[in-house]
């Protein structure tokens with residue numbers, strides 16, 4: 001799998017995607033997953049990085065082996081099912097110091113300046129950052145720890161029930177029951 005493949009899926013090349021790509025490399029290397037083992041990814045943010053992780057590691061939302069925890073942290077944990085052997089990858093990378101001109105351009109951009117000069121500088125800054133991430137030694141990018149954690153339950157198939165307001169189907173664990181009536185979450189929030 002090449003970075004270009006990931007870019008194709010994501011729609012653009014960006015530093016976040018580069019991080020996700022490098023995280024995935026480490027995840028696959030460190031877990032050394034055998035064919036009969038399944039990998040479960042736990043991501044603590046929903047940034048561009050997660051798209052790379054889905055493409056490269058095969059941990060995807062649709063398959064249920066990607067778990068999103070909304071912690072806003074650049075931490076990615078990969079767990080092998082059924083053993084529970086895991087690797088926790090936390091981003092520690094600090095971008096190298098920038099020259100004063102770039103810093104100045106970034107300030108202008110943050111203030112809303114979208115002039116050609118500023119936009120070019122921002123584009124170059126982004127490209128340099130991405131290049132740095134793609135070329136860096138994993139030791140400089142991540143704190144990598146091995147651990148054993150409880151394996152999250154495999155994706156289950158639930159029965160569905162119908163909402164008494166909109167009549168649309170809901171998987172049972174997400175249905176809300178208020179005064180003996182079944183509601184989907186959006187209808188329940190309008191009712192209560």
Ligand SMILES: [Zn+2]
Nearest residue numbers: 014016017048
């Ligand atoms: Zn992106």
Ligand SMILES: [Zn+2]
Nearest residue numbers: 163166184187
């Ligand atoms: Zn409803």
